[in-house]
Structures are given as C-alpha cells and as structure tokens.
Amino acid sequence: MALYQDLGRNLQKDLLAKWYGDLALANERKEPVAYLFVSGNVEELLQAYGFHLVYPEINALQCGIKKAAGGFIQKAEEAGYSSDVCGYVKNDVGIALAGGKWPLGNLPKPDLLVCTYAGCTTYMKWFEALAQHFECPLFVLDVPFVRDEDVPAADIAYVVTQLRELSVLCQAVTGRTLSEERLRELVRLSAEAEDLWVRVLEMAKRRPSPLDGFFEAVFFMAPINVLRGTPECVAYYEGVLREMEERVSLGIGPIPEEKFRVVLEGPPPWPHFRAFWDLFKRWGVTCVASTYPRVGGIWDWGMRHDPERPWESIATHAMNGYTNWNLARRQAMMRRFVAEYHADALVLHSVKSCRAFSMGMADTRELFLREDRLPALFIESDLADPRYFSEAQLRTRVDAFFEALEHRRSARV
Amino acid sequence: MLIAEIFDRCRALVDDTDLSTVAAWKAAHPGAKAIGCFPVYVPTELVHAAGMLPVGLVGGGGHIEMDHADSLVQSFVCSISRSTLELGMTGRFRNLDGLLFPSICDVARNLSGMCSRNFPALWVDYIHLPQNRASAGVVDYYRSELARVQVGLDVLAGRTTTFDALAASIQAFNQQRAVLRDLHAFRRSFPWLLSTEELHLLTNAGSVLDVAEHTNLLQETLNLLSMRKGKPKDRIRVLLEGAFCEQPPLELMKAIEEAGCWIVEDDLLLGRRWLATDVTLNGDPLRALAESYVRQDTVSSVRHERPRRRADSLVERAREARVDGVLLCSAKFCEPALFDQVLLRNALEQAGIPHLALEFEEKMGVFETPRTQVETFVESILFA
C-alpha cells in the first residue's frame, strides 16, 4: 500500500500556503519583512533576526503556474519596460504596481531588500527598481562570480565582512540583536535538510528512477530554498525521502515506463509547465538530473552550511549558486550528471528572459555533441512570459529528437 | 599633421578589425603580448605594466559578416557578444594572447566562458567589479582581485611586475584620461568644432595604440582644434546616455547631429574615461588603483547605483551640461541599459527634461528611422 504517495507534493503545498498566510499578516502585525533572492540566499542570517521572507522570484513563478503572469508583465511593459528584458522582473514589478495584490492574496511591503546576485546581475536592476518603488533600504551583498576552479579566500573574507555589515543593518531595521547561538542552530538545521535533499536527488541514479529530477525536483526544491533553517524543512525532506523509497519498493516512478533518461539544463516554462512535461512524458522520458534545482545552492558534492563556521559557510553558500559558476564549471557539472545518473541525452531549454542561463547554451550543446558524442536537444521558450511558448514548434523538435534516438536504439539492437 | 589626416588615420585604425596595428606593435616589441579587453571597464594599467598592449575590444561594428557566431548565440542577445565571438572564430584574434572580461552583465559572464572554450590558445580571465562600495572590506578585496589578475598576467608574460612599473603605467593612463577630459570639455563648449563622430574616432583609435602614442595623438589634435574655424549652428544641445558598451555606428551619431542636435555629453566608450580624476599615487600603486575604482563616482548601468541613484546623477549631468534634451540611446537587447531606461525616463519626466528613447545595433545599416525620430524630437523642443 502506498502510504506516502504524493506526500512531497502535498506537504510542499501546505508549507507554502502557511508561509504565504503568515506573510499576508506581517505588515499588520508590525513584524519585519525582508525581500531576497533564491540563489545563494542568506536566509539563516535574516531568520535569526526574525524577518518574514519574501522571494520575488517565487512570486513570479507562482504567477506563471497560476496563469497570472501575462497580466502583470503587461502592466510593467505599460510602465515602460522593454519586451526584451526579463519576464520575472516585469512580473514582480507588475505586482508591486498593483499594490501587492496577487493571486495568493496580499504581499507585505518590505522593510529591507537584500540583494545577493548569485543568480544574475539582473537581480541588482530588479531590487534597484523595487527600492525606488518601496523607498526602503537596499543592501547589495556583493558576491564575486566563481570564475576559477577554486574560490579565492579573499572572496569569502569579503563576503563575510559584508555579512557582518548586513547584520548591523538588520539590527537597525528590526531593533533586535543577533543571537549567535540561534544562528548556529539555524545553520545546523539547514545542513540537516541539505543532507536529506541530496539523498532525495540521488534516488534518481536508480534505474528506473523513482523521481523526475527536473519536473518533480523543481517543486520539491522549494523548502530547501526558502525554508532552510527550520525543523519543518527537515521534516519535509524526511517525508519526501520516504515517498521515494516507497516508490522504489512498489516499483513506481514519475512515468509508467522509463524509456529515455535525460539531463535537463535550464529553467522550466512555468506558464506552460504541464504542456512542457507532457512533451517528454509521451516519449517515456525521465529527467534524471537537472541544473535548475542547483540554482539555489549546490550541495551534491559535499558543500554544506556548517554550525562550526556559520558566517563562512553562509558566505560560501552565497557564491555557489549554479548561475554564479562560470561555464566551464557548469559544463563539468552536467558531464558528471550524465555519467553518474546514466543519461542517454542532454536537453537544453533556452529561455529568453534569462541570459545568465541561456547565453552559452548552444556552446554547451556543441561540447556534448562533438566531444562527448552525446545527443543533445536545444529548445527555446521562456520561464515567465507566456507569449514565448509555441507548443507546436516545441513538439516538433522534441518528437524529432526522440524519433531519432529511438531509431538509433532500434538500429543498434 | 593636418587635423583631417589625424581623423583619416583614426578611421583606418578603427576599421582595422584584423588588428594589424597590434601585429605591427608586436613586431616592434619582440616577445611582448597583447590582451583584448572587453568593455565596459578593465584596469588596463595592469596589462600595460606587465609589458603588454591592452587592446580595447569594441565589437565588430558594421564591418564584419556574421558567419559563425549566430550559430552559438541566440537572437535575443546583444550584437557585441556575437561580433566578439565572430572576430575570434574568424581568426581575427590571432594577434592577441589573451582576453580580459569585466563583470558587467550576465552575457559577459558567459561570453568569457565561451571564449575560453572556443579559443584555447588564449589566456582568458574574468575580473570582478565591486558592487558594494560601502563595505569596509571592499578596497582590500579589490586590491586582492587586482593582484590576482596581475599574477595571471605576469605568468603569461614570464616576468614580475614591479610597483614602479605599475606606478608608471598608472601615470601614463592618468595622462591619457586627462587629455580625453580636455577633449570632452572642448566639445561641450564648442560642439560645432568637434563632432561626436570625430571625438569617438579619436577615442576609439586608442583601442589599438600604445597609451603614450594615443595620448600624444589626442594632445596634438587638441592643439589643432583650437585653431579650427567654424560657425555655431542653430541646434539643440543633447546628452546621449546608454551606449556604454556596444557602440552605435558612427553614421548614427552623425545622423543625430545632422538632425539638429549637438551631442555635448555622452557615455560612449565610457570605460576609456571611467576614472574621472587621476589615480593618486602614494605608496602601494595596486591599492591606489583599487581605491580609485571603488571610490570614484562614475555612473553606469553596469554598476550598482548606491550610494547615489543613477537617475539623480543623470539629471544633474544634464543640468551641468545645459542640455535641452536627453537621448536614451541603448543597444538592442542590452538588459542593463533597458532596465535603467524606465527609472531614468521617470526621473527626466519629473525634472521636466525632454527625452527620447532610441535603440541601435552596431550592425544597423539604415538610419532613416532614428533620424526621423530625432528630427521630430528637435522640432518638439524648438517649436515648444
């Protein structure tokens, strides 16, 4: 009997619903609110000061899923934003222009904006615009790009210095003082959840995989990105792990029969998530690993928050988001995924909104095709803007790709 | 030399996408290397101090055919990224030994990685730019970053850069920037004696020249300019903002001025005069350079706007230069500039400064549309 079926999905919904419920009341209760970004975020420090946390990117993706993105994006474009800039930003600016009213109720106004820009340099533009709109303090945590094999010690020291300065600002905004002990506890809980999350992701190394390392992982990853440092987050991943173990014992997976295993590079097209997944399901494709769940942080190879060195580990985490790695490191990561998760192909989903992801994807495709002789499919749409999704075009590409793979396979047999 | 000859020479230097000037420099300096520097701003002092020629990369202009790069770069990405790749893929970087990319935007980040992979013969590095200028650790940090890059250059050059060499290089660039400032001041006062097209040619010629030679050329031009004769025409004064990285075609600058404007202030080739005042040498030159980069108030869309808002400083610059209007002129698909346009436009609106948004691409070939737009803009101001 399936005891844990859909636990990962349902519990995630409950956790987020509670989180958004709390957020809606934060201004009213005069509790401090901070806005921050997902990638390499420093939520442990902010939680230690008791901030409610708002992630504008998550709001944008929620709008995408709930088919509300188009209207907000339009609103921002009417206010002068170009059709050629990031749809996430426009979606979020659209919400701000609508006074925080959005499909999940009301968003609180921020008391502090914290911009760590490991996700992209566009993050800075985003919060500069919000800082002007909300007239509240903005702290840019300068995170150097990971441009080499090793992160220079000076980079970490610089980020730690800034974290201490951010802490002083938090104190001024909240009127509270920092308990180092509480910070260590938060960091310890983060590390615990990170261990569990990696175990969940690695379940996809099995054949067949019990987990879709993209289409499911992008939902399962929400708590590790936004609720780290909480016991609920740890409990969540214990639950998801159980669900996956149960799937293995029952012999079930994300699709009835796994025919192809792929690694997926790039973000999902949130406004057309189902339709996009269906393009692959029809061919019996499981995404065994993907890069998008590594945008928040990269824990696969041992990097953890560390209660023994809370500040340094927060700083290290802040720099190690997927898109803050240079292309060579990113390509090496995909290569490892292909090898360790036994993938048959690589799928690259280029999105207009995000140059941090998309610029260079065609080059990555070349690398895999020419040097690794791995079939690679390049497709395009957008993560936020519903107007850039052409189902017929995508379907032709996906179908042709798997037709060819199938042909090659049957020719070999 | 006659001033017309100077401009002819500059034009030849700028049109030389094969970098034969760099080859000639290398022939005259056996064993010395040349490093291509991507916009917006790279501390070229480091390259120069290592005995190398810093070469300013400015894309491919309208000159080159895109045969290879379009297959690697999506259509929603700016032209300069694709033309830079194209230059490399068609062998035009054969006279370079390395590439240095500054941390200006997401495209530049990944472009540096693409160049590393596609041009294995080149040394490629990516230099961080401090975005949190208020942090107590920022100067120390930036000094260490400059030192890291210096070590990389030294290894490539097979020598060690001394403090004295770096100090001398800083001096050389201080002088170059000073003459550039003088030229800009001259244009601001006498725009009918120095067109923006000419100023751009003069500045851009420095992309492939040794700094001392370029400084001399600029100084000579400045001397000749004071003897130039011409009559002011009835045109409006404008500030052009947003073209700090990819450069608009010279024809566009010309079309704008012919449509009835004097461009008296701009951010074209901003990196060449990123430091608005001299780097003060006092002890450790590496620290002096770091101080300057961190402390100087240069405003650009590729730099976080604290402590001062870009919009506020734009309004202030517009007033200082006594302009009648502002042209928000950004490269197509340039996200930093396009995002800023909204905030800048709002601020100009509030300040009551007329403005017009224009979009360009380095390879654009027809200028009727922007010309019509600018003419209408001029009319709207003159007839107001």
Add this chain to the structure above:
Amino acid sequence: MIVAGIDVGSTATKGVLLHADGRILGRALVPTGANVVRAAERAFQEALRTAGIEDWEVCFIVGTGYGRYKVQFGHAQITEISCHAKGAQFLMPGTRTVLDIGGQDTKAIKVGEAGEVLDFCMNDKCAAGTGRFLEAAAGVLGLDLAEIGDVSLRSRDPLRVTNVCTVFVESEIVSHLAKGRKVEDILRGVHNAIAARSLALLRRVGYEPGLAFTGGVSRNRGMVRALEERLGSPVHASEDSPFMGAIGAALYARERAEHAAAPGKA
C-alpha cells in the same frame, strides 16, 4: 502496394502517393488555410486524382508537418524533420545535410546514410530568415513570391541587408527604394541575408557538403544561388524538393506497411 504521405505545413499542404517500388505516382499541393483537417483531405484526394488511384488502394498513410495530428485518416504521425531527412536521402543519395526553409521555420538537419536524423536545429521563435520573411519582402515590392528569386538573379550590385526581422524588413526596403536602389539589388540582399541565417543553422549541426535544399522556398532559384555562393558548394534542389516532407512520410509509410506485412512480425 501503394502508400501515402501527407505533409501539413503552415502555408501549404502536400500529398504524395508512392508505389512500393519507389515510384512517385502522384503529387498535390494545396494551400493549408484555416481548416487544417480539410486541407489534409484535399491534398490526399488531389494526389489520388493525379495518380488515377482510388483511396482504398492506399494501404498506409503517414501524416507529417505541424498539422500531422490533423491528418485524421493517417495511420501514424512522424515529424517533418525525420521525413525531410528520409526523403532527401532517398531522392538524393549521399545527402549529408538538409536545409528546409518553409513558411515559418527553417530547419537544418544532419542526415545519416539511412536517412536517419543525426542532429537538427531550427530558427528562433520569430520568423526571421524564413519564407515569411521573403513574403514580406515581396509584398512591399509589389511582386509575386514566385518571381522574386529570378528578379534577384539580375542583381549586379547586391545590397547589404542587415535586418532579417520580418517586422522591420518592410521599412528597411522602403528606405532603400527611397535612396534609389534597384529592386533586384535589394532582393539579392534579402536572399543573401537569409542565406547567412541559414548558414548559421547549418553550422550548428555541423555543415558538410552534400546539401539537399527542401521546403517551399527551395523552388526559388535566387535562394539556391545565394546559398551556393555563401556555402561555396553545390546545393541540390529539384522539382520534388517542396514535396520532400510528404515523400519522406510516404517512405516511412512504406516501411511501416512492409513491417506489418512481414511474416511473423504482425
């Protein structure tokens, strides 16, 4: 045994009837229009008519193209990418790459010896550098789409057209006309611009000589010439090139039918 391939494209729907021995018995090309289901039927009926064959004689039908799922009488659906590869290798043995320029898409396909797809790339979402782009250019010059290729071949001083955006091509052409540039020079520039875009796609899949040019635009001789000049190698196009998708679909239909008929495999 007779099989059929129906290729429902964005602009035109093509039908081909194929005999088991490889002879093409009938072809038809009808505008797709608004009713896609109807267009597929019409193309099939028209092909039957030209071949003088009754529909019950056709034992297997494969639908391809954007409207492949609208070929309601079809037995299977296969993408036009696979079909163009298959058809090109069949009609032009030794084909290494296929360039298919259709109404809304340009596709570069790398083909294996058996007509299998080794790799492929398509243009961006926008219609830059596709048939639609040529159509826009023809429209603003007041010419018929069928004649612009030949006109372009008269050019002695081709223009550099930098913009391949379908939206802006019109204003660019108008401004060139205003400057007194010749129509043939403008058109040659337009063709060259598309050839450059196509080359970028071909490079993505790894271009090798032995190019079969297919799709609706392959009938345009000016385009063939522009491509040959750009590539520096011959481009193969024939009367059948616009039907390549349907031919490939018919070939797949033949394989499926033979497979089904083979003893012990049903």
